[in-house]
Amino acid sequence: MKMKAQTKWGWDHAIYLFLGGLGAATYVIGALAGYAGEAWLGISKVGIISGVIILAIGYVVLLVGLGRPMNAIHAMKCPGTSWISRGVIIVLLFVIFAGIHWLLTVFNAGGGLLPILGFIGIVMGFGVMLYTGFLLAANRPIAFWANPLLPIVFLASALYSGLLATLLLSSIFVPDAVEQMKFLAVHSTGLAVFLILAMALYIWGTHRTPEGRAAAEMLMSGQFSGMFWVGVFLMGLFVPLVLELINLYGMGGTAIGMHILAGILGLIGMLLLRQVILGCGVMARLQAARFEYVLPHI
Amino acid sequence: MTRHGFVIDLKRCYGCYSCSVACKAANHTPQGVDWAKCVSAEIGTYPSALRQMLPLVCQQCAEPACMDVCPTGATQQDENGIVTVDPDLCMGCKTCMMACPYGARQTVSTFETYFPDAEGELDPYEAYCLEQWELKNGFGLATKCDYCKDRIADGKDPACVEACPAKARTFGDLDDPESEISILIRRNAGFQLNPEFGTDPSCYYLPPR
Numbered sequence: 001m002k003m004k005a006q007t008k009w010g011w012d013h014a015i016y017l018f019l020g021g022l023g024a025a026t027y028v029i030g031a032l033a034g035y036a037g038e039a040w041l042g043i044s045k046v047g048i049i050s051g052v053i054i055l056a057i058g059y060v061v062l063l064v065g066l067g068r069p070m071n072a073i074h075a076m077k078c079p080g081t082s083w084i085s086r087g088v089i090i091v092l093l094f095v096i097f098a099g100i101h102w103l104l105t106v107f108n109a110g111g112g113l114l115p116i117l118g119f120i121g122i123v124m125g126f127g128v129m130l131y132t133g134f135l136l137a138a139n140r141p142i143a144f145w146a147n148p149l150l151p152i153v154f155l156a157s158a159l160y161s162g163l164l165a166t167l168l169l170s171s172i173f174v175p176d177a178v179e180q181m182k183f184l185a186v187h188s189t190g191l192a193v194f195l196i197l198a199m200a201l202y203i204w205g206t207h208r209t210p211e212g213r214a215a216a217e218m219l220m221s222g223q224f225s226g227m228f229w230v231g232v233f234l235m236g237l238f239v240p241l242v243l244e245l246i247n248l249y250g251m252g253g254t255a256i257g258m259h260i261l262a263g264i265l266g267l268i269g270m271l272l273l274r275q276v277i278l279g280c281g282v283m284a285r286l287q288a289a290r291f292e293y294v295l296p297h298i
Numbered sequence: 299m300t301r302h303g304f305v306i307d308l309k310r311c312y313g314c315y316s317c318s319v320a321c322k323a324a325n326h327t328p329q330g331v332d333w334a335k336c337v338s339a340e341i342g343t344y345p346s347a348l349r350q351m352l353p354l355v356c357q358q359c360a361e362p363a364c365m366d367v368c369p370t371g372a373t374q375q376d377e378n379g380i381v382t383v384d385p386d387l388c389m390g391c392k393t394c395m396m397a398c399p400y401g402a403r404q405t406v407s408t409f410e411t412y413f414p415d416a417e418g419e420l421d422p423y424e425a426y427c428l429e430q431w432e433l434k435n436g437f438g439l440a441t442k443c444d445y446c447k448d449r450i451a452d453g454k455d456p457a458c459v460e461a462c463p464a465k466a467r468t469f470g471d472l473d474d475p476e477s478e479i480s481i482l483i484r485r486n487a488g489f490q491l492n493p494e495f496g497t498d499p500s501c502y503y504l505p506p507r
């Protein structure tokens with residue numbers, strides 16, 4: 001019997017999940033760079049300024065996709081049980097602290113306040129990267145999501161896309177920071193390898209239920225296989241990894257164009273990763289005596 | 299206390315969809331929304347193949363997964379165990395639709411007429427249904443069966459129960475051990491769908507043949 005995946009969370013949710021993680025990670029990288037001394041100042045500014053803007057764009061996309069955006073004002077009401085409520089609180093705290101950090105950075109002010117704001121922003125930023133994984137993992141009827149490795153995959157993918165975005169933007173705005181970009185590029189290759197392993201484990205871990213197996217099949221050889229193999233694996237991970245390795249070890253890390261190309265491909269791939277995970281959300285079948293039923297219209 | 303519940307006898311249901319139509323008429327659900335669904339499954343191969351219908355309604359779970367995940371408090375449970383959505387609070391995030399194991403929640407973003415070739419205004423019945431839907435539910439929001447709360451308050455059965463020609467559906471109080479549904483469950487090995495999700499549904503099924 002052909003199992004069906006949910007269709008109600010589509011591109012708008014994928015874009016938000018992607019931009020939310022990307023914005024938080026880019027900010028976190030920028031804030032961390034702020035502790036690394038004078039030489040990192042340019043990259044720190046790039047990360048902090050762009051991270052907050054990216055997250056804000058993500059939130060606008062999310063709000064526009066809601067059935068009744070005005071009612072989002074009530075979204076913090078149930079933090080005891082709802083991951084969306086928890087997420088809204090985390091994002092709000094992030095926006096407050098990272099937003100002040102952003103303003104002070106834009107206006108070159110703040111002095112001793114910046115490290116403190118940065119620390120709180122970093123903690124909240126990790127919260128933003130992680131909560132979307134928990135939000136999906138809390139849906140028990142969708143075995144492909146209800147997997148404890150999903151928050152790890154989302155965290156790693158957010159950090160990886162944050163590194164690529166920082167490299168991409170730094171290549172444009174602070175092209176002289178070659179050594180710093182090399183450092184970021186090394187970490188992006190490490191994260192790409194980690195993400196490939198984490199995804200392999202994640203997909204393997206879904207094989208315990210028929211729904212999980214159907215979802216994994218949909219991903220690897222079914223409806224979403226093209227998007228997964230070409231978009232996520234090849235474009236998002238493998239090609240950027242090879243480009244950065246060639247750049248680092250063949251060209252001394254000086255090829256700015258390679259950072260830009262790796263960044264663009266990697267970011268598209270990480271957006272597609274969110275979309276394929278949402279699209280493969282196969283719902284559990286219902287069981288009545290010997291009969292098994294597939295739910296329609298979800 | 300009362301815990302409103304359903305018993306659906308799978309031996310009796312023959313898949314005539316009267317419940318689906320009665321629900322549509324009673325609740326003015328637009329195209330794309332079907333609160334009283336009937337799904338079918340088959341096992342075996344010819345000549346010993348079997349087909350069995352499964353009528354579905356919101357299971358009015360005692361521990362509703364949909365309510366836990368709802369961030370706005372729009373999903374509420376009344377003192378009789380009926381789970382409802384307050385359209386003034388719902389923001390249409392569809393999280394509840396992902397959490398409900400029974401596919402009981404549905405949403406439509408726009409109204410589609412059943413008569414797209416007809417020119418001009420909607421016919422009066424469709425216009426009335428649209429008005430009622432906007433008043434009680436709305437577009438882009440989560441909607442679900444509420445066991446015909448208004449009918450129950452008037453002492454009637456839910457519309458699908460009244461319409462079922464096979465008497466496959468019985469409505470009653472699960473908390474009363476002497477109610478018809480409690481007796482049916484006890485005597486016929488009534489069971490809940492997919493109890494592994496831990497939602498404790500108030501809808502019980504009697505086994506098929």
Ligand code: SF4
Binds near residue numbers: 355356359397442
């Ligand atoms: S069947 Fe679904 S919508 Fe109805 S109460 Fe249970 S979890 Fe909620």
Ligand code: SF4
Binds near residue numbers: 370383387392439
């Ligand atoms: S769609 Fe409405 S009822 Fe469902 S979880 Fe979101 S706010 Fe709650």
